[in-house]
Amino acid sequence: MKLGRRLLAVASAAVLTTGLLGATTAEAAPAGLGLWTGTWASSPQAPGTGLGENWSVQGFAEQSVRQIARLSAGGPAVRVRLANTYGKAPLRVTGATVARSGEGAAVREGTVRPLTFGLARSVAIPAGGEIVSDPALLPVSPLDRLTVTLYFAAPTGPVTFHAMTNAASYRAQGDRTADTGAAAFTDISASGYLLSGIDVLGPPLVRDTVVAFGDSITEGYGSTVDENRRYPDRLAERLHGRFGVLNEGIGGNRVLNDSTCFGEKATARFERDVVERPDVRSVIVLEGINDIGSSATAIGDCFVPNPEVTAEQLIAGHRELIKKAHAKGIKAIGATLTPFVGAGYYTERGEAVRKALNEWIRTSGEYDAVADYDRALGDPANPDRLLAAYDSGDHLHPSDAGYEAMAAAVRLADL
Structure with missing residues (x-):
């Protein structure tokens, strides 16, 4: 629990220095705990329909989006990056969770963790910016699969996305961030939305x-x-x-x-x-x-x-x-x-x-x-x-x- 207390103590400061101000280069974790290491990423693209049907232009309203990432490195905690790189206005994420992946859109029981941003469940991503979540205490190993679920209560308008992910994303009506089952996620897309990276806590000085x-x-x-x-x-x-x-x-x-x-x-x-x-x-x-x-x-x-x-x-x-x-x-x-x-x-x-x-x-x-x-x-x-x-x-x-x-x-x- 000492690690958990120390991570939470710096959560607000971490978001202010790496997310809400639009910078992404201040990567030191709490003193003595190591450095944040990238474990998964997806390059942001401007919304558009040039490569086929997707949800980027219409955006989301009273909907949840669930995306799956296979990690390359492990650590005792994770944090998530969300990008509004091509947004013309702030974009509000009403709620978000991270969990170990199950089959399809399902996640494993007992692994759902709420994501917070400066200790708040909801956050507005600045126009043209990227935010970084607070640390989530979910130990992961190399090649584990994580599921990130984002909920948007208000209409988002067009959203930053990645056109060709070679992996499925899922959409459901309403707030499904806490769902462990896949039943509500009836819509499937071949693109990714807002999720630009996942970091893990790595060793110090490396x-x-x-x-x-x-x-x-x-x-x-x-x-x-x-x-x-x-x-x-x-x-x-x-x-x-x-x-x-x-x-x-x-x-x-x-x-x-x-x-x-x-x-x-x-x-x-x-x-x-x-x-x-x-x-x-x-x-x-x-x-x-x-x-x-x-x-x-x-x-x-x-x-x-x-x-x-x-x-x-x-x-x-x-x-x-x-x-x-x-x-x-x-x-x-x-x-x-x-x-x-x-x-x-x-x-x-x-x-x-x-x-x-x-x-x-x-x-x-x-x-x-x-x-x-x-x-x-x-x-x-x-x-x-x-x-x-x-x-x-x-x-x-x-x-x-x-x-x-x-x-x-x-x-x-x-x-």
Whole structure:
């Protein structure tokens, strides 16, 4: 109970310094208890319908939303991050809970914990801001699954979300934050809402978070839904709690241009999604294939603008990411772009740009280390194509086996 009293004693101050003022960099836990370590994350995106049906534009009113996250690191307490990054006004969360996950939308009996914010059950997330909950005393282990339930009494209007989670979210009418059963959660979405991160209390004086930063291949598109088979998930399994692993992939994301569907460009969102995350020691950067593909073909409004890009422009963008990481003492690991012959936006010109960028990543020495996903996933008989066993079917996104091979290609010592 001593830990509980000490955590509660600093709860109000923690929220004031890391949440309601909009900052996310003050990550020290109570004296002697360690540091907050990221254990799960999801990159915020502006509300929209460009990628299919979701609840972001209509928002919520007198409804509860339940979301499930598999953790990468464990600890004696957790806290939750909620983002109103693209909100035009404060957004009120009337109530929230965290619990150990059961089957589907159900949670395990006896594990439901109320989430508070400055010791209050209800909180308004500032427009453009992120809030951090008080510590919740719910011990967790690496690879545990947690369920976060949010209740909105008043209409929220459009909400910040993450379009493609590769996992189900659930919606129910009324306040269902204390429900352990799944019966009320009759609506299902393939997107996530407001939940931008979960942290655990880690050991003192150790930086223990690794960020996987990228596009849909980092995000895990093409892997089995609800089975946690993305490459960051597989990397977390290899590490088994030694470091937290955060998945900061956004499907369709590009290095050099924003998109109404695919988020802010990598150079713009890097500070928010990497530098300002808690306790980051290293980042794996896998970005550029969408810049290459979208500049070669007209593939819809989501990839507007789509100027022709060169390897030199992409290298300049990667250098900017490396500079931002190094400025905060974060180790930058460059990941080579995976093969894409046969993909819908493949061209010979694009392939030449991909190869030039990969050669720079491998040989320039500007990244601190290299994760060579290109060679790990290429067919030995035709290295410019994904190995059939590693291809989800679209010749761009890996299969479950391909994502596992990507995680295996990361040298743990480089982290």
